[in-house]
Amino acid sequence: MLAAQAKNPSGKPVDPDRPFVLALTASGGPRIAALNAAAEAAGLTPGETLADARAKADSLQVCDVDAAADEAALRRLAFWATRYTPTASPLCKDIWGAENGADGFFLDIEGAAHLFGGEERLLADLSARLHKNFGLPARLAVAATPGAAWALSRFHAAPCVVLPPGGEAAALGPFPVEALRLSPETCAALRRLGFKTVGALLDKPRAPFAARFPAELLRRIDQALGRIDEPLVPIVPPPVYHSLRYLIEPIITQEAVIALARRLMHTLVQVLARDDVGARALRLSLYNVDGAVETIDIGLTLPTRDVAHVLRLLDLKLDALSAMRDAGFGFEAVGLAVTRVEPILARQNELIEEAGEAGRPERCAALIDTLRQRLGPHSVRRFEPVASHLPERAEILPPMTAPASWPEQETEKPRPLLILPRAEPTEVTALVPDGPPRRFCWRGVTYEVAGSEGPERIGAEWWRKNDGHRAPEPTRDYYLVEDSGGRRFWLYREGLYGRETAAARWFVHGLFA
Amino acid sequence: MREPTAFSVLRNRAAVAEELRRLLPKIEGFQRAKAIPFGLAALDHCLPQGGLAGGALHEIVPGERSTAAAFGFITALLARVARPHPLFFVLPTYGRRDYGRPYGHGLAARGLDPSRLILVKTSHRKATLWALEEALHSRAVAAVAGVIDKLDLRSSQRLQLAAADAGLPLFLLRPAELLETSAAATRWRVAAAPATRDRFGLIACARWRLMLERCRNGHAGEWTVEYDHVAHCFRLAAALADPAHAGGAGEKSFRQAG
Numbered sequence: 148m149l150a151a152q153a154k155n156p157s158g159k160p161v162d163p164d165r166p167f168v169l170a171l172t173a174s175g176g177p178r179i180a181a182l183n184a185a186a187e188a189a190g191l192t193p194g195e196t197l198a199d200a201r202a203k204a205d206s207l208q209v210c211d212v213d214a215a216a217d218e219a220a221l222r223r224l225a226f227w228a229t230r231y232t233p234t235a236s237p238l239c240k241d242i243w244g245a246e247n248g249a250d251g252f253f254l255d256i257e258g259a260a261h262l263f264g265g266e267e268r269l270l271a272d273l274s275a276r277l278h279k280n281f282g283l284p285a286r287l288a289v290a291a292t293p294g295a296a297w298a299l300s301r302f303h304a305a306p307c308v309v310l311p312p313g314g315e316a317a318a319l320g321p322f323p324v325e326a327l328r329l330s331p332e333t334c335a336a337l338r339r340l341g342f343k344t345v346g347a348l349l350d351k352p353r354a355p356f357a358a359r360f361p362a363e364l365l366r367r368i369d370q371a372l373g374r375i376d377e378p379l380v381p382i383v384p385p386p387v388y389h390s391l392r393y394l395i396e397p398i399i400t401q402e403a404v405i406a407l408a409r410r411l412m413h414t415l416v417q418v419l420a421r422d423d424v425g426a427r428a429l430r431l432s433l434y435n436v437d438g439a440v441e442t443i444d445i446g447l448t449l450p451t452r453d454v455a456h457v458l459r460l461l462d463l464k465l466d467a468l469s470a471m472r473d474a475g476f477g478f479e480a481v482g483l484a485v486t487r488v489e490p491i492l493a494r495q496n497e498l499i500e501e502a503g504e505a506g507r508p509e510r511c512a513a514l515i516d517t518l519r520q521r522l523g524p525h526s527v528r529r530f531e532p533v534a535s536h537l538p539e540r541a542e543i544l545p546p547m548t549a550p551a552s553w554p555e556q557e558t559e560k561p562r563p564l565l566i567l568p569r570a571e572p573t574e575v576t577a578l579v580p581d582g583p584p585r586r587f588c589w590r591g592v593t594y595e596v597a598g599s600e601g602p603e604r605i606g607a608e609w610w611r612k613n614d615g616h617r618a619p620e621p622t623r624d625y626y627l628v629e630d631s632g633g634r635r636f637w638l639y640r641e642g643l644y645g646r647e648t649a650a651a652r653w654f655v656h657g658l659f660a
Numbered sequence: 661m662r663e664p665t666a667f668s669v670l671r672n673r674a675a676v677a678e679e680l681r682r683l684l685p686k687i688e689g690f691q692r693a694k695a696i697p698f699g700l701a702a703l704d705h706c707l708p709q710g711g712l713a714g715g716a717l718h719e720i721v722p723g724e725r726s727t728a729a730a731f732g733f734i735t736a737l738l739a740r741v742a743r744p745h746p747l748f749f750v751l752p753t754y755g756r757r758d759y760g761r762p763y764g765h766g767l768a769a770r771g772l773d774p775s776r777l778i779l780v781k782t783s784h785r786k787a788t789l790w791a792l793e794e795a796l797h798s799r800a801v802a803a804v805a806g807v808i809d810k811l812d813l814r815s816s817q818r819l820q821l822a823a824a825d826a827g828l829p830l831f832l833l834r835p836a837e838l839l840e841t842s843a844a845a846t847r848w849r850v851a852a853a854p855a856t857r858d859r860f861g862l863i864a865c866a867r868w869r870l871m872l873e874r875c876r877n878g879h880a881g882e883w884t885v886e887y888d889h890v891a892h893c894f895r896l897a898a899a900l901a902d903p904a905h906a907g908g909a910g911e912k913s914f915r916q917a918g
Contacts, residue, residue, distance in 0.1 A: 510800035511746055511778075517794055518780055526781050530764035530774035542764045544779065553768065553775035561863070562769050564735065565728055567760040592725070597854065600862055633852035633867065634725060657763060660732020660770060660866045 167208040170197050180212050217250075223439075224281070225252040225382045230434045230480045231269065232259040233389055236379040238297075251300065253293055253379050270307045280438045293379065294371030295319060298326035298345075315372050320346030327367045333360060345371075386430065386484030390414050397436050397477025401465050404433065404481060408461055411483040412454045419485070425450025428487035431461060434480040443468065445520070448548060449512040450489040456513050463520045515547055532556065536605050538566065538625075538656065560603055561627050563637045563657025570654035573638070577653075580644035583626055587638065589655050594630040601626035602640075621647045627659065635659035696740055696829060698894050700885065703870075707846070708877035712737065715827040716845035717820045721834050721873075723851030727759045729868045730850045732770065734805050734831050736887045736894070739772040741803040741829070747772075748795040750780045750788050750806035770866075771889030789815055796822040796830065805831040809838055816842035847874040853884055856897070865889075867897055 166186035170177040177197040179186075189204040201207055218237075225235040234255035256269060263269040266289045277285045284306075288299035291312040299308050302322045310318055319326060322345050324337050337360075342348055348356075348368065356364055369375045390411045398404060408431060419425060427450050433441040445460050494508075518527050528544040529551060535541045575587040583599040607620035621642040629635045637657035642648030697704050697711030704710045712718060722730035738747050751761065764774040778801065782788045788808050795804045796819075804823075811819075811834065820843045823830040832844075849871040858864040867886040874880065884897040 507745070507800055510798055514795060514798040514800045515778065517798075518791060522780070522782060522787055522791065528779045528781065530767070530777060530779070532764060538763075538765075547778060551775055553764065553773055556765065556768065562765040563728075563763055564731055564766040564770060565760040566763040566766070568756055598857070598861065598863075627863065629855060629863070631854070632725075633854040633869075634728070635852070635855065635863070635866075657760065657766070658728035658731075659766075660728055660735065660868075 162208065165206045165208055166191065166204045167210070168197075168200060169212045170209050171212045221250070221252065222382060226440050227434065227438050228252060228254055228273075229383065229432070229440070230391070230393075230482070231263075231273065232256050233383065233385045233484070234379060234381045235383075236381050251297075252382075253296070255379060255381075256289070266309050267307075270309065274307055280436070290315065290318075292371060292373040293377050294328065294367060295373075297328060298322055298371065302326050316349055319371060320344065320349065324348065327364075327371060329364060329367060333364060336360070384486065386486050387488050388415050388418055388426075388485040389482065390484070391480060391482035393480045394478070397479045398481075399477045401462070404465065404478065405458060405462055407481050408483055409454060409458055411481065412457055415483060415485060416452050416454060419452050419488070422488075423490060424488040425452050425491040426457070426485045426487070427489045428485070429457060430484045430486050432482040432484070433478045434482070436476040436479050439475075441468075444486075446516075446524070447512070448515050448519075449509065450491050451509075451512075452491065453509075453513075456516070460516055460520045463517065467521065519546075535608065537608065538562070538605070539570075561600070561637075561659070564660045566657040567655065570639070570656040573653050573655050575638065575640075575653040577640070581624065581640075584628055584638055584653065587628075587653065587655075589636075594628075594634070594636075596628045597631045599626050599628040605639075625656070694827075696737065698885075700883075700894055700896055702883060702896060703872075703881070703885075703894070706872060706879040706881045707875060712829060713845050714829055715824045717816060717823050717830045717832065717843065719832050719834050719842065719844040719847040721836050721839065721847065721849045723836070723849055723869070726850060726852040726868075727833075729852040729866075730833055731759070731762070732866055732887070733848070733850045733868055733870070734833060735767060735770050735772050736889070736892075737829075737831060738803055738805060739770070739889070739892050745776070745802035746778055746800065747776050748778050748780070748801040748804045750782060750791050750795075750804075750808075752785075752788055752807055752809075753781050753783055755807060755809075769889070771892055785810060789819070792819060792830065793822050796826045796828055799826055799828070801828070803829050803831070805833075807833045809835055811840070811842055813841055813843065816844060820844065844874070845876050846872060846878070849873055853897070856886055865895075 163183065164185055166189045167183045168179045168186050168191065169181040171180040172178075175196060179191060179193050179195050179197065179200055182191050182193060186200075186204065186207075191200050191203060197209065221237050225237045228235045232254055235252055236255075237252040238250070256266070260266045260269050263272055270287050270289060274285055274287055277283045286300045286303075286306045288296045288303060288308045288310065290296040290299055290310040292315060295310060295315040295318065298319055299310060302325075303318075324334050324342060324345060326345055327348075329337075337348075345368075349372075353365060366375070370377045392407060392411060394407075398407065415426075427447050429445045429447075431443040431445075433443075435441070443461065443464050445457065445464060447457075447460075451457065515527050525546050527547045529547045530542055530553060531545055531551065532542050532553060533540060571589065573587045573589040575584045577584045581602070583601065584596055586593065586595050588594070602624035603626075604622060604624050606622045623639040623641055625637060625639045627635060628638055635658070636655055637659065638653055638655055640651045640653050642651045644651060694714045695707070695709040695711035696714060698707075707713070720730050720734060741747065749762070762777075762779070767774045767777070780791050782791055785808065788806060792804060792806050792808075795801055811832070819830060819832075836849075851869040851871070853867040853869045855863045855867050856865045865886040865888055867884060869882070869884050871882045872878075872880050885894045886897050887894055
């Protein structure tokens with residue numbers, strides 16, 4: 148486990164030689180939340196009121212604490228730190244909702260430390276990059292549990308410390324009780340009782356503590372010593388298969404990224420083939436030299452292990468985004484992760500197959516993937532029927548995920564080839580109360596009806612829950628009319644004379660071939 | 661070797677022209693894909709391969725206020741393509757207010773299984789062209805259709821080459837106002853015609869007036885056809901008309917100039 152603590156970064160250019168503080172609104176006026184080295188040299192302390200601080204140091208620069216911006220910056224930093232390991236977790240809140248402090252993050256380096264030549268080298272690399280890329284002084288610690296790492300990073304004298312497993316009790320002993328991440332009331336109560344260091348707590352019987360203090364106390368002690376697990380909430384969901392490549396020289400061009408992605412995909416395909424699964428969703432992460440991270444997510448219709456297809460989709464997506472234009476100094480690390488897998492079912496070939504038949508479903512899925520990549524995820528649709536009488540509700544166009552089937556419909560009633568998104572009102576001359584239309588005017592053109600079929604009565608769906616104050620939908624009588632020129636329309640009259648409405652209205656809903 | 665005389669030059673020229681006329685469709689790649697015949701001798705006779713060329717671009721222009729008839733014609737052609745392979749339809753969203761969108765139940769009623777159709781919605785013309793080319797190159801679908809407003813000569817040549825390469829038919833619905841020269845193999849104009857009615861007065865089959873305006877290596881013509889969606893076949897309306905009116909049933913055929 149590794150915990151880092153950084154000073155709050157601010158946005159405006161600030162003179163570093165003069166005292167500079169961040170002020171937080173509190174009871175009694177604004178108080179100092181953080182200060183720089185010059186302010187410390189001037190004798191200011193955190194928690195002091197701003198009025199006293201201004202009296203002590205005359206050229207004081209003050210800025211308000213912006214908690215949201217700090218949290219966003221911390222998340223970006225944790226995101227950048229995923230170049231070391233996919234499990235990076237900012238400190239803000241753990242799963243019990245208790246606060247961990249908002250100025251650092253955890254990294255789970257269990258399987259990643261050996262890639263850097265050991266934990267000390269990883270710490271040195273991380274500390275150097277934080278200083279070079281972000282200008283942040285950091286306090287880092289590696290330990291076997293998150294609680295011990297948190298305490299070491301805050302209260303240990305050295306800025307970088309590695310604790311061998313098993314030494315938590317001895318190392319945490321001399322630290323004050325705040326090192327256990329307890330609430331201020333619990334710490335004050337412990338101090339009143341005479342427990343000033345963690346070591347004093349560790350060798351006492353547990354039952355009296357359980358009776359007098361909230362359960363958080365014993366839980367934090369057990370977490371720090373490793374007796375119970377403390378799960379971390381990673382900032383990105385950890386991928387199933389992951390392949391990362393660090394580069395000696397940063398790369399800028401899209402072709403270089405695609406070539407590198409091809410190599411990464413080849414290594415992933417071997418692992419996927421060994422486990423007999425295919426990728427349904429992938430993420431390409433580009434780690435910029437100056438700390439920004441670009442991620443590109445790709446979804447696929449069918450699980451696939453086809454390198455060329457995935458690379459084509461990545462190429463299309465990189466074309467669409469401006470990731471390459473913002474490359475800056477280049478990307479120093481590129482990672483490809485498979486975030487969703489599905490088993491690939493082996494397909495049995497037909498005995499006699501026409502040329503071009505083999506692999507048609509895969510080609511179809513590849514075509515749909517390419518279209519969705521370039522035109523958007525909702526651009527490829529299919530038809531699906533819905534059990535409803537109202538024609539505009541009788542079918543939906545959901546996005547196409549996999550080819551489906553259109554079940555046989557029992558109705559033989561005439562349905563138009565084209566349906567208008569909203570039925571358009573027309574003026575119709577018809578016999579009252581329920582005669583077919585004789586002449587109608589639609590979009591400025593008058594049509595003489597030569598023949599009509601119908602009516603087909605479609606009533607309102609009374610079983611749908613309606614707000615009490617809305618009147619139920621009127622009944623519709625549909626007519627298929629044909630004019631003298633042979634154009635066929637689908638008209639309906641809304642409302643029954645006398646029963647539902649005094650004057651019926653007519654609409655055009657669709658066009659027949 | 662004696663000098664070619666005037667007569668032998670002329671005979672050679674005629675022979676060469678005949679040879680070229682035979683070879684030209686092969687060079688242009690029309691003959692690689694199967695043609696889609698109409699099943700009507702009158703129509704198939706006018707088309708160079710006895711049917712709609714299987715690997716070419718065909719333009720369909722609606723007549724006056726007959727967009728639905730043009731859609732119906734495209735649906736009928738798509739239904740005649742070999743089943744059960746998927747079909748591709750590109751629909752720009754900016755035409756939605758003019759003519760609505762295809763209705764699945766209506767397609768099923770016209771004999772085209774809606775589950776075969778992959779519907780792609782695009783928001784501008786370049787995306788439409790790109791989607792059409794992608795579908796042709798992928799060879800995953802059996803036929804491609806789309807609605808497009810402006811098509812200049814170069815884009816139509818590209819689409820024609822892509823269709824010939826893939827051996828798939830490409831049907832494009834073009835609005836009548838924006839027609840230009842294009843490299844399409846055929847251009848049809850479809851207008852609505854009164855439908856055939858059965859003895860109860862109900863509509864039995866849809867009927868359209870087809871005008872083949874331009875056809876490469878073929879003749880132009882004008883017919884009134886009706887489409888039977890159950891049997892997926894076209895019928896000449898003239899054949900069903902009352903024999904007393906046989907003369908004016910609307911089949912006129914004229915040779916292409918030059």
